[in-house]
Every structure is written in C-alpha cells, then in structure tokens.
Amino acid sequence: MIALIDRLPASVVGPDRVADAARRVMQRCEELAAVSAASDAIQRVYLSREHAEGNALAAGWMREIGMTTWQDAAGNQIGRLDAAGGTGVDREAPALVLGSHLDTVPDAGRYDGIVGVLMAIEIVRMLRVPLHDGGWASPFPFALEVVAFADEEGTRFGTALLGSSAVAGAWKDDWWALTDAEGTTLREAFHAFGLDPERIGEAERRPEQLVGYLEAHIEQGPELDHRGEALAVVSSIASARRFQFTMEGEARHAGGTPYSVRRDALLGASEAALTVERLCRAEHHVIGTVGQFEAFPGAVNIVPGEVRFSLDLRGELDAHRDEVWQRISAEIDAIAGQRGLRWQAREVHSASAVMCAPLLQDVVREGIRSTLPDGADDPAVIFSKAGHDGMALAAITGVGMMFLRNPDGTSHHPDELVGGDDVATGIRALAEAVLQLGGESRATLERIR
Ligand code: HGY
Ligand code: MN
Ligand code: MN
Numbered sequence: 001m002i003a004l005i006d007r008l009p010a011s012v013v014g015p016d017r018v019a020d021a022a023r024r025v026m027q028r029c030e031e032l033a034a035v036s037a038a039s040d041a042i043q044r045v046y047l048s049r050e051h052a053e054g055n056a057l058a059a060g061w062m063r064e065i066g067m068t069t070w071q072d073a074a075g076n077q078i079g080r081l082d083a084a085g086g087t088g089v090d091r092e093a094p095a096l097v098l099g100s101h102l103d104t105v106p107d108a109g110r111y112d113g114i115v116g117v118l119m120a121i122e123i124v125r126m127l128r129v130p131l132h133d134g135g136w137a138s139p140f141p142f143a144l145e146v147v148a149f150a151d152e153e154g155t156r157f158g159t160a161l162l163g164s165s166a167v168a169g170a171w172k173d174d175w176w177a178l179t180d181a182e183g184t185t186l187r188e189a190f191h192a193f194g195l196d197p198e199r200i201g202e203a204e205r206r207p208e209q210l211v212g213y214l215e216a217h218i219e220q221g222p223e224l225d226h227r228g229e230a231l232a233v234v235s236s237i238a239s240a241r242r243f244q245f246t247m248e249g250e251a252r253h254a255g256g257t258p259y260s261v262r263r264d265a266l267l268g269a270s271e272a273a274l275t276v277e278r279l280c281r282a283e284h285h286v287i288g289t290v291g292q293f294e295a296f297p298g299a300v301n302i303v304p305g306e307v308r309f310s311l312d313l314r315g316e317l318d319a320h321r322d323e324v325w326q327r328i329s330a331e332i333d334a335i336a337g338q339r340g341l342r343w344q345a346r347e348v349h350s351a352s353a354v355m356c357a358p359l360l361q362d363v364v365r366e367g368i369r370s371t372l373p374d375g376a377d378d379p380a381v382i383f384s385k386a387g388h389d390g391m392a393l394a395a396i397t398g399v400g401m402m403f404l405r406n407p408d409g410t411s412h413h414p415d416e417l418v419g420g421d422d423v424a425t426g427i428r429a430l431a432e433a434v435l436q437l438g439g440e441s442r443a444t445l446e447r448i449r
Contacts, residue, residue, distance in 0.1 A: 004370075005428060058117060063079070065136065067081050077147070081144045083140060099148055103152055111218050113149075119423065124138075127435065156189075164391075167392070210397040218416070231426055233379055233382070234384050236353055236356060236384065241349065243346065244310055250303070252303045285317065286315045316383050356398075357398030363436040398448035402430055
C-alpha cells in the first residue's frame with residue numbers, strides 16, 4: 001500500500017527533508033537542555049524562569065512555521081494552524097493536538113517530553129499548506145495544534161499533570177495551597193510567573209473543540225531496544241497514585257538507648273520500602289517505587305525519630321494498583337505495630353489508567369507500518385508504565401501515543417538517549433498517522449474516544 005505521505009512532494013517529505021527535520025529536533029533538544037536551573041544538570045520546573053524561557057523558545061519555533069501562538073492560563077505553550085476552509089481559514093474547526101511536555105524531573109535527560117514537542121512542530125511543518133496571503137494552514141478538516149505542556153512531571157509541587165489537567169477542566173482548588181521545597185504556594189508561584197489564578201478556567205478546552213491528542217514519547221523502558229525496533233503503538237497508559245508517608249518513632253541517644261526500647265523510624269520505613277518491592281515484584285502489572293527518603297533529626301548519633309518517604313505506585317489497571325495498595329498498607333500497619341511506630345500516608349496524586357483510542361492506535365500503527373519493509377511483522381504494542389499528559393486529556397478527547405526506542409530504557413537520568421534515525425522514522429510515522437486521520441470522515445473524527 002502506498003503510504004499517503006509518499007503522495008506528497010519529495011521536496012517536503014522526502015528522506016532528506018525528514019533527516020533535516022530530525023537533525024533540527026536533536027539540535028533543539030540540546031538548546032532546551034541548556035535552559036536549566038542548574039549549570040551541571042537539566043532541571044526545568046513549573047512556573048520557573050526556565051519554564052518561561054523554554055516556552056519562549058518553543059513559541060518562536062511554532063511561529064517560524066506560521067502557527068498562531070499563545071501561552072494559556074496554566075502556562076502551557078500552544079501553537080495553532082487553522083484548517084484551510086473554502087475561501088480562507090476555518091477558525092472554528094476542532095483541532096488535532098500534537099505535543100508533549102517541556103518540564104523535567106531533577107537531573108533530567110534531554111528527551112523525556114521534549115522530543116515529542118519538537119517532533120510535533122516538524123510534522124506540522126511538513127503537512128501545512130500555504131495560503132494566498134502568505135500564511136499557512138492545516139490541509140485537513142481539522143486545525144493542527146502543538147501543545148508544550150507545562151507540568152507533566154509534578155517535580156516542583158508533587159502533583160503531576162497540572163498543565164494538562166487545566167486543559168482538561170480538571171483543576172482542583174485545593175492545589176493552590178500546594179507548596180514547593182521553599183514553601184512557595186502554587187498560588188504565589190502563579191502570580192510570580194505572571195499568571196492569574198482566578199483565570200485558570202480559561203485554559204479549559206471542551207471536547208467539541210478537539211479531534212484528538214497524539215503524542216510521540218521515548219519509551220522510558222527497554223522493550224523496543226530489546227526487540228530491535230524503533231517505534232511502538234501505545235495501547236494504554238498505566239494508572240498512578242503517589243503518597244507522602246510519615247513514619248514516627250522516638251529520637252533517642254544512639255549509644256545509650258538499648259535496642260529493646262528503641263522505636264527507630266528509619267528501620268520501620270526501610271522495612272516498608274522493602275515490602276513495597278516484595279509485593280510489587282510478585283505482581284506483573286504493578287510497579288512501586290520509594291524515590292524520596294529522609295530521616296529526622298538526621299544526626300549520626302541519634303536514633304531517627306521520624307522518616308518521611310514517598311511511594312509512586314502504578315498499575316496497568318486501576319484495580320491491580322488499588323489491590324496492591326491495600327496489601328502494602330496492611331503490611332506497613334503490621335510493621336509499625338511490631339516496632340511501636342505510628343505512620344500516615346497522604347495521597348498527593350492519582351490518575352486512572354487510560355486506554356488509547358482505538359482509531360488513534362490504528363493510525364499510529366499504519367504510520368509505523370509505512371516505515372517498515374513490505375511483509376514486516378506488525379509493530380510492537382506496549383502499555384506505558386510511565387505517566388503522560390494523555391492521562392489528563394483522556395477526560396475530554398481520544399488519546400494516541402507512539403513510543404520511540406530509548407536505548408537501555410534509561411530515562412529520568414542524564415544518560416537518557418534517543419537515536420536521530422529513530423526520530424526521523426518517528427517523524428515520518430506520525431506524519432503518516434496524521435494524514436490517515438485527515439482522510440477520515442467528520443463523523444468518524446467526532447467519535448474518536
Ligand atoms: O513519572 C512518570 O512516569 C512520567 O515520566 N512523568
Ligand atoms: Mn518523565
Ligand atoms: Mn514524559
């Protein structure tokens with residue numbers, strides 16, 4: 001089958017053009033990597049100077065291809081090409097949204113989120129059509145938008161998907177009191193960034209304004225690398241729950257306090273962390289991680305009286321995740337009882353598993369197929385163990401994702417990698433997916449969920 005993309009002029013979509021686009025993506029990943037709060041690491045968190053600088057760079061790249069750009073009321077950076085109508089452009093057409101996030105974890109890699117935003121810009125560059133007035137438009141019955149989400153990771157305030165939750169109309173008022181490590185509230189950070197908390201509702205998009213959301217992202221796992229394949233269709237995005245634990249015992253002298261009277265919070269919390277690992281290892285669909293762990297008062301010669309630690313718990317389905325959470329909390333209760341400790345867990349983030357829209361899975365599959373030799377096996381289908389903005393957007397539109405090979409699956413780490421060739425293959429695949437979608441009837445497009 002001739003791929004739709006091969007019907008476009010080689011001067012636009014030929015291998016040289018796609019290679020140019022991939023080179024631009026890789027080079028811009030380096031540019032964005034330099035926009036960091038740290039001189040020796042990559043860190044770009046929500047409502048920071050680096051967030052503003054990253055948005056400004058992305059806005060410039062969006063405008064460069066003729067997109068109208070704006071920063072929404074939650075700090076997401078958006079670009080739009082209206083749909084080419086009969087006589088001009090149709091400013092009311094629903095949009096297919098492409099993109100990912102520009103924020104990072106601490107000491108991040110260069111590609112998590114970033115590569116998806118930049119690939120989206122290149123796909124729009126390839127598929128846009130010129131207008132008589134010198135502008136550009138989407139050739140489809142839908143507009144094309146690129147969104148650089150502002151806070152997918154939740155690094156600064158602990159609650160993830162803030163930018164995409166605002167777009168999905170799922171903002172929670174009790175988030176305003178969230179504080180960062182310096183004690184700055186989310187509300188104060190909004191004001192400092194130049195955003196008005198009272199206008200957060202303006203970021204919301206309604207289902208009828210959207211055709212769907214398509215995101216390219218590195219796999220953040222080793223499966224494609226092990227399979228020797230560049231791309232995969234994402235079937236679903238794992239559910240997530242995040243907790244902040246406090247384990248309390250009694251701070252006592254490290255020398256004079258016999259073991260028989262100790263209530264050592266660190267040992268209780270350590271047993272809890274090992275329990276998470278044991279229970280999750282026994283489950284193939286649930287993954288638990290204790291990523292933060294701090295003992296107080298934290299002196300070498302004092303038995304720790306308190307430990308604060310985090311739990312990141314994910315499951316292919318909400319039910320799997322919640323059943324293991326029940327078992328984890330029951331065992332932690334028993335550990336605390338045996339050690340004379342008190343514990344509490346505050347849930348700071350929860351997102352349900354999201355099944356990717358069947359039609360979007362199909363067009364991503366066709367897009368990947370267009371990059372494979374005739375007779376090749378079907379593309380890999382992977383459920384995402386990493387969280388993504390699509391978890392929030394699924395509340396208002398259909399979500400599709402494509403994974404790129406991520407050597408060793410190393411991610412959330414400076415050694416995170418993606419190959420330029422795989423980015424080129426991904427650009428071609430996702431462009432084909434959009435072209436396939438463009439050929440669907442309006443009735444079909446309205447049913448994407
Ligand atoms: O944590 C995650 O899975 C994502 O990278 N935010
Ligand atoms: Mn991430
Ligand atoms: Mn990500």
